[in-house]
Amino acid sequence: MHTRANLLDAAFAVFAAKGFGRVSIEEVCEAAGYSRGAFYSNFGSLDELFFALYRQRADLIAEQVSAALASDGPGLDVPAAVERVTEVLLLDRDWLLVKTDFLVHAARDPEVARTLLEHRARLRRAIADRLARARGHTALPAVLGDTEEAAHAVVAAYDGVTTQLLLDRDAAGARLWLGQLLTALLTDGSTRQ
Known part of the structure; x- marks a missing residue:
């Protein structure tokens, strides 16, 4: 080992x-x-090692997000939850470079794409499960539809911010932008961190 x-x-x-x-x-x-x-x-093979590396880091991110979202009671204090998530998320530039390589590799190989889609589904499930538990206590903006669609939007926001981070190398700014974007996305936009 x-x-x-x-x-x-x-x-x-x-x-x-x-x-x-x-x-x-x-x-x-x-x-x-x-x-x-x-x-x-x-x-x-090198592919198998690459998958293992990706899985290791991707599982860590899913665990970080799940743990950060688990601390509220039945309701969900969106700004506080977003702050916890953005504090723990792995926004390491080297990881983002490797993740981007994996994404490009997956775009060209359906077998690799399945592996990536499985990870992304796990991450979205963790987010959607927490949003579903908060339903009735915390309302999502109607434009997001159900919790599954909201989870897709959260992951898409993360993808966008991390892509920008690769270019400008500003991790502190990326955390701030991600927090603001997710808070606006998951509320009516009037709640500020």
Whole structure:
């Protein structure tokens, strides 16, 4: 397990620096200080390692969001929940570079796309479940439709802000913008953080 974790850490650094399509198994092994044999005893291919890395980080984000949304009672204090979510979300530029590589890879490969869609569905489910539990206590703007549509909108807002973060490299600004955008999206827009 230690070898696998070291390979994942090394791969993350190499993928972030060079891009997924420009990395070889040898480069990952060299960065981790392991042989190809150690690589193949943990992963069948570079794609498998990439999926494992993506899954590891994506699961962390889903857990962070779920935990941040779990602290309210039956109602949902949208500005407070948004603030908690934006504080814990992984807005690491290197992760966003790797995530973007995965997205581009998925756009070209239906099998990879299924993996990405499964993660995004888990994330949306966590958000939609929390919004559904708040129904009756906290109203969503009618334009969002149901909680599933609201969850899609939240993930789309996150995607937009993180894409901008890749370009301007302002993590503090990205957290602020994401908070303002989500608060406006999930309320009538008059509630400010």
